[in-house]
Amino acid sequence: MASSLLALIDDIASILDDVAVLSKVAAQKTAGVLGDDLALNAQQVSGVNPDREIPVVWAVAKGSFINKAILVPSALGISVFVPWAITPLLMVGGAYLCFEGCEKLAHKFLHSKEEDAKHHDELVKALSDPSVDLCALEKDKIKGAVRTDFILSAEIIVISLGTVANATLLTKLGVLVAIAIVMTVGVYGLVAGIVKIDDLGLHLKETSSKLMQRIGNFLLMAAPKLMRLLTIVGTAAMFMVGGGILVHGVAALGHMSEAASAWAGAAPAVGRVLGPVVSTLFSAAVGLVAGALVLLAVTGATRLFKRKA
Template sequence: MAGASLLVLFDDIASVLDDVASMTNLAAKKTAGVLGDDLALNAEQVSGVRASRELPIVWAVAMGSFKNKLILVPLALALSAFAPVLIMPLLMLGGAYLCFEGFEKLAHKYLHSAAEDQAEHDDLVQALAHEEVDMLAFEKDKIKGAIRTDFVLSGEIIIITLGTVAGAAFSRQVVVLSAIAIIMTVGVYGLVGLIVKLDDIGLYLKTKKGSAALRGLRHSVGDALLAFAPKLMRALTVIGTIAMFMVGGGILTHGIPAVHHFIENSALAVASVAGVGALLAALTPSLLNAIAGVIAGAIVLVAVTLLQRIYGVFKSKPA
């Protein structure tokens, strides 16, 4: 009897772990857009600092990210327990923010003058030219800015994850949210640390001594890494932006039944195309979600820009 009870307990535990793993996997897929953007943004945060300080800065931001999630996860669980009706509005708000952020990147050159970009570049050059005490202050500003950015992105990740597990038992919500918080933080900042050191690894391989054949191989690999590192940064930015539209648009369309059904019906309609129906059916929802994300991002950006201008007009008026 005791043995049978133990087997039932093991079966229950295995079932729970399987469910948790499935929900964690689903949540990770849904937060992919934020993850790509998180990678690109955090890798960019260490631009302009000395090579010897890159990893310490990444570590400092990673610790700040853990602290952010220690605040966000309990808040999300409290929201699920006491105000679950707010989950969908917050998801929609997070989706709209993702679309806005993605479209703002596309429209950056039209929203920011060349003078503003040049001023930012000059500030960076000036900071690098100063003594170590100024450099330390510059690093602190970088870290604070990165942690603030992480708080927003982490909030999006947690809310999206919460929406994924909203119907699950509270204990499973705790496990999945905690797992996503840990996996995303370790994964993002581990990859950021690797990305920002790719060029240093390339330089190390080019200067490493050895036999002629081995030295030639190392130099080739080093040259490849030095050429690959900046391209990877650019690719991460592009992929992250596309993913933001797909994920943000997907959240918004899922929350609007008419649009959600239209996308489902469109996928079913193209599935009957001979030869490529299955591929088109798989790609159509992502494409339509991305288009919806671009449209939503443009609408939000226009609204935000108008509000900023109206606020500026009122602020400039004499009291």
């Protein structure tokens, strides 16, 4: 009896150890989605009354938990009944990440500052219009953010599933649940902090302490720059992560990446650092090309459907 209990405890410890290790790997692979998730959700909350920012973030976080409660069992079902679908789903997720990255770049370079300023002015006028139902506007923002979260959560779960494809069912369940909880709490906790940076800056600026006032001024100055930095880092990570998925899924690209990394790694003194850098840059380049091709295909199909309509 005692030996059976010890064996059970040993099995549980082994599973927990596997879950911890694989969760760390999955978290690293989903870093690109995390960066974009942070920037996107912080932008979604912009325009909301400052008193309602935290309730809105909490509402979207609850929606995100519901999304993952749907996605985790679905992912486990795929791994059990159609495991061959994991790699194609990963490739689709990787291509979508690259497409999103290219879409962001295209919007940045193909839209003028005047167009962006006009769009911003329209939003400000809508918010200041007394005939606008702010509750309805807030609900629409929450629904839109939850829909966006579903796509990003699906990418996170699929990438994590690929990490634990050969693990036992219990380990898969543990990793997916751990990633779902950590990512949701981490993302929306940080989003809540980001959207309140300017409020904290204003509060400190109104204190009598010169030091606190300087810190407040710094926070007010840093808040918009932090948003831009998150957007840039998130976009770059999307190419690296999405391209990395495609490189690992296509044998020819994988061999090219290994060859380039080995060539760079052979360089004296800096080879140990240069090898991984070249591999990452190769993945980013593949992601950029793949994203551009998907963007062209989607744009062409959209125009074709509009002509037919």
